[in-house]
Amino acid sequence: xxxxxLRPMPLTLLADxxxxxxxxxxxxxxxxxxPVVLDERTGIWNVYGYPEIVxxxxxxxxxxxxxxxxxxxxxxxxxxSGLLTQMDPPVxxxxxxxxxxxxxxxxxxxxxxxxxxxxxxxxxxxxDRGALELVDDLAYPLPVTVIAELLxxxxxxxxxxxxxxxxxxxxxxxxTAGEGGGGGEVFGADxxxxxxxxxxxxxxxxAEHADDRRRHPREDLLTLLxxxxxxxxxxxxxxxxxxxxxxxxxxxVTTTMLLGNTVLCxxxxxxxxxxxxRDPTGLPAVIEESLRLFTPFQLFYxxxxxxxxxxxxxxxxxxxxxxxxxxxxxxxxxxxxxxxFRPGRDPNPHLAFGRGIHxxxxxxxxxxxxxxxxxxxxxxxxxxxxxxDNPPVLMADPELTGARKLPLLTAxxxxxxxx
Numbered sequence: 001x002x003x004x005x006l007r008p009m010p011l012t013l014l015a016d017x018x019x020x021x022x023x024x025x026x027x028x029x030x031x032x033x034x035p036v037v038l039d040e041r042t043g044i045w046n047v048y049g050y051p052e053i054v055x056x057x058x059x060x061x062x063x064x065x066x067x068x069x070x071x072x073x074x075x076x077x078x079x080x081s082g083l084l085t086q087m088d089p090p091v092x093x094x095x096x097x098x099x100x101x102x103x104x105x106x107x108x109x110x111x112x113x114x115x116x117x118x119x120x121x122x123x124x125x126x127x128d129r130g131a132l133e134l135v136d137d138l139a140y141p142l143p144v145t146v147i148a149e150l151l152x153x154x155x156x157x158x159x160x161x162x163x164x165x166x167x168x169x170x171x172x173x174x175x176t177a178g179e180g181g182g183g184g185e186v187f188g189a190d191x192x193x194x195x196x197x198x199x200x201x202x203x204x205x206x207a208e209h210a211d212d213r214r215r216h217p218r219e220d221l222l223t224l225l226x227x228x229x230x231x232x233x234x235x236x237x238x239x240x241x242x243x244x245x246x247x248x249x250x251x252x253v254t255t256t257m258l259l260g261n262t263v264l265c266x267x268x269x270x271x272x273x274x275x276x277x278r279d280p281t282g283l284p285a286v287i288e289e290s291l292r293l294f295t296p297f298q299l300f301y302x303x304x305x306x307x308x309x310x311x312x313x314x315x316x317x318x319x320x321x322x323x324x325x326x327x328x329x330x331x332x333x334x335x336x337x338x339x340x341f342r343p344g345r346d347p348n349p350h351l352a353f354g355r356g357i358h359x360x361x362x363x364x365x366x367x368x369x370x371x372x373x374x375x376x377x378x379x380x381x382x383x384x385x386x387x388x389d390n391p392p393v394l395m396a397d398p399e400l401t402g403a404r405k406l407p408l409l410t411a412x413x414x415x416x417x418x419x
Contacts, residue, residue: 011293011341017391018391027401031332036052036312050334057354058356060357063303064305066080083243098225099243103365108368115142115373123380133408139255140252145158147252148161151222152221153244153248161248225240251365259373262287264392264403265286272341287371292330292350294401296402298324300323300325300358301320303318304318334349383409
């Protein structure tokens, strides 16, 4: 499928209308003055450039993922065991290989029938009510149900998981690397205390289920974790809890935002939606361009273990770096027409799922969920569009880009489609 005859339109004018966080200046078509900028107030190095972020991702020796102490220096000792995002080699490699057994291409592909059936089921419920709010009706419950079933925890606990997600990524604006109030820390004492309390509650939840798996093993990811050995030792209860909560939150948030962001792109460019209804083989390219243009997870952190030179700046050892991959995905040195929605761009080496050893384990699952769910949406609703009287609202948390509310009009729906 080709889109060469379709004229792309910039979406920068809609950023303010949708309530995009002020920190996301690239969503408004603004370019950073330099690829690497030191924030004097926080002591954090903001990295916006694509080549610079790729360099950081590619060198875990110089740029460590173990950033907790640097970002929150006053926090009490915290057991980070099992937190893949805070680990460096060689421990990271061993644990990632273990968890990766649940995300093999064959196992992910086998989830396709369940994803399709669940999508139809969720949309049928929305149709019965006569309204479709994409986030609440589909974009949230679909991926969280899939990851909950993979883990082996009750999908009926979705309201609890939603509460945890909202605590992890608050609806209100909060300081980030480029917006701190000084003192050298990104996260204040109250925010750290809240995060630790959330982690404790999530760990207690998963510990209860993990104890059950020790007594009654099942064919699920929690059983795999409690039975696994790393260097001849079983994972601790804290490690299992940390891993499970990471997989649960990260395993659905990206897909939730991917679905909403792609619908917003298609709403601004209805000609692409029409083309996809004629030939859905173009959906993967549309999804990849949506991931580039409206990157779900905007921010990753690293810490320097030694002095380095990055983007023409000399960065001392012991410094925290904030990697703004959303800005990198609009770097003119890599992407021509960076503010345009161009599903036909090839190559499209965006960083939405990271790069290197920490590349997102769940990326194949997120892509599969997006392709199936969006295909069904386009098939069921020939005239799917946003409501001008009830416009989309983006999440306020500057670490994310995604719809918090996305009411849709579905006039012209041909009726239920069973799957």
